[in-house]
Amino acid sequence: MDLSMQQQQKLDMKLALTPQIKQSLEILKFSMEELENFIREEANSNPLIELKEPSSIEQTIEMARLQGDYGGGTSVSNGEALDPLNQVAGSTYSLELHLLEQLAMEKGLTRTEKEVIVYFIQNVNEVGYLVCDLEEVAFRFDLSMDECEKLLQILQSYEPVGIGARNLTECLLIQLNYKKDAPVLAAPFVQHHLEQLANREFQELAKQYETTIEEVQSVLLYIQQLNPYPMIEVEHERTEYIVPDLIVELLNGEVIIRINDVSLPQLSINTYYEELLRTNRDEETNHYLKTKLSDALLLMRGIEQRHETIYKITNFIFQRQKEFLVEGRIALKPLRLKDIAQLAELHESTVSRAIHDKFIQTPKGIFPMKDFFVRGIKTESGEIESTILIKEKIKTMIEQESKPLSDQKIANILMAEGIQIARRTVAKYREELGFLQSTKRAKKE
Template identity: 35%
Template sequence: MNIKVDLNLKQTQKLVMTTEMKQAIEILQLTSMELNNLIDKELLENPMLEFNDSPMESMEVVKDEAAKKEESKDQIEWDDYFQNMQSTEFRNTPSSSYDPDDEFNFEKFSYYETTLNEYLLLQFHVLSEDLTETENLIGEYLIDCIDDNGYLLIDMDYICDILGVTQDVVEKLIGIIQQFDPAGVGARDIKECLLIQLRQEGYDDEVYENLVNNYLTDLAENQFKRVSQETGISTSELAVFKELIKTLEPKPGRQFTNFDGVKYIIPDGSIEWIDNELVVQINDISAPRLQINSFYQGMLKTRNENEDTKKYIEKKLDSAAFLIKSIEQRRDTIRKVIEAIAHYQENFFREGVEDLKPLTLKAIADMIEVHESTVSRAIRGKYVQTPKGTFSLKFFFKRGFSQGADDVSSEAIKQKIQAFVDAEDKRKPLSDQKIVEMLKEQGVDVARRTIAKYREALNILPSSKRKQFR
């Protein structure tokens, strides 16, 4: 066996991710809220940074100065350094001072919404004088057990055990709570919730109770003939009862939780029609501009400062300059992406969703000459304000289907499906296959399973469950 050790030279290419590159990538994919949180953190940790309200200029000077520092870190002429920076984005003028009181902030607005728990307690306390102290405690405990949808989530044996009372006392208090507004609150399941609402509307009859308790699923699936044979109620009466059920609220507490779902969105940019041309602007509120603090600039100019202080400030200056550069690159990339989208989807901004074209990440990446992953990061969690409303940037990236010489987006297909269903005869609702045929007549070839998927995404029931009998 011939064993030997030798040296070989081989040339390869590989990408080395530096700390700065990783930070730049992370900053690009941050949402406006995440970026503002990062800026707030950096402002606390880095004394070299401060807000700058004046427009930023070219970042080339920052790159040049960083290169000079790399060549000769021991021979830095700080006087010349800052003299050169006076004409760049770090320029500090009286008009660029940051005043937090001038910043638009949703936290400056106050809003208070009464919760379901508070609303029920208010009604309960009106009756508290007619109840014993023990009953008041039980009632308040039961109200605390009601979830956001208005349902009472309890185990009767457990409640009786920990409160040391009989089941009859608990049932009495539950009955009182179930009379409160909103109708149906305090129910322990959907059937009880519907029955409470029916009783309050005057439908207090064993026939209705039997239908809700035993045939609710059959009614939902329009199995009127079978239910009619078993109950003796005519199919027309069952159809009327189903329509009545549909007017009831399955989640009585929903009206008190709507506000919790409100999300404030700060658009990262805007698209406007100006002189019949789409103009893109980047929102400075979504990414406040930064500059170098003039006080610490002065410290670096002072030659009698000790070396440790200068090294510390120099390190913070490097970090601050790179953060400013990364934020500006993020701003520039987002602007290019939005401009490319505006150009590609111009018909959408003129007409609407029906003219939304199919669009891929690769198409935008080719238009602005970057990698697809860069576009993917740039659109993550970003929003744009347009003449047609405020949209997530991801909204404009849709699959497409052929329509003659042109393509039509999946969003346009969904809108067509919704229009077909809205205009259908409710006594003879359109099947998925019929919708396929109607789209083919318009030159759009879509598979039936695709129609079913889009219909479900639009929360549209199958034709068998959409059928009405009057």
């Protein structure tokens, strides 16, 4: 046997990822928030990138619109501040925006009523108290005091609880109204005896309300757990709102898709450095500027490709899942990454990157993109039934059972309907739905 070493040439084709392709794939995987941070980091290190910040009004309106129809029927593209939400400034997430998002959920309010509540919101101070006079508001908007009070109560129903109160007493009473476990004496103590509680006049209060000193002290401890400054709750326990990457709507039976890039700054090339590149004679400086110009153009193209890819994938998703926009999750059909990859003529890994950590705003709420990819089970007719629909069938059977159905019995019923499913699969779905085994489920009377 010849064991001598020999040199041989071998032709092997491999896909080499250039820095441009790597950056493009990285940008594709970013969520909208990550992309915004990445853009700002690149702009900080590249003098040729110039950022134009998005309009704070546009961001405010968009955030409110995402939470529901706020009734602003007039376009603001003409620059006319006709909608009350146009009056709100501030580019960062604030108490004002937090309250506007809740106002956007209100249905049945007139334009004037919304304007009044927006005015109230603009007159909530840094700790959450209302600082405008109701008589002045009534005169300003030509309303009665009763109408103003009712509109203020709408604001006071928002989170954080106690917002829009005019003083400490009202703030605490609003909170007590939402507390099911509040002691009976808590409300009258807050309304009439805060000063006595502060002075620890427990004996006098116990005598007046025919109770014990210990009970008075217990009520005081409960009141002390309430929040005298509603804004503190927003500052320290702020709810994290999901900002969707795409918005999908159904208009006259047609699926409308748009990229939600309202928070992204617009990129352009700095004209000063662009002119310097044309006129400068220094070779080293020119090399630096050319490199930075290439990086800037690469970033801009990468963002454009990201949007195009995500839009294309979403379009194919809702060609399949259009009924979801009307009927919700129960209407989701089986769909695989492979299916979308073939339709969009993309690699499966590219589709996976594109849907990673992305969210879609729909008429049924905000959902991760991955939720629209649904596994299925084959039926006798050769069709694929979605696991969501099968789980719904199992849920309905268990909720309507006259006596507990075993997993095998449920499997038999489904198989009689043409759905090929094993007992262990039924058991798995039952557990995911939160139901106990048949032997542990209480029999219905």
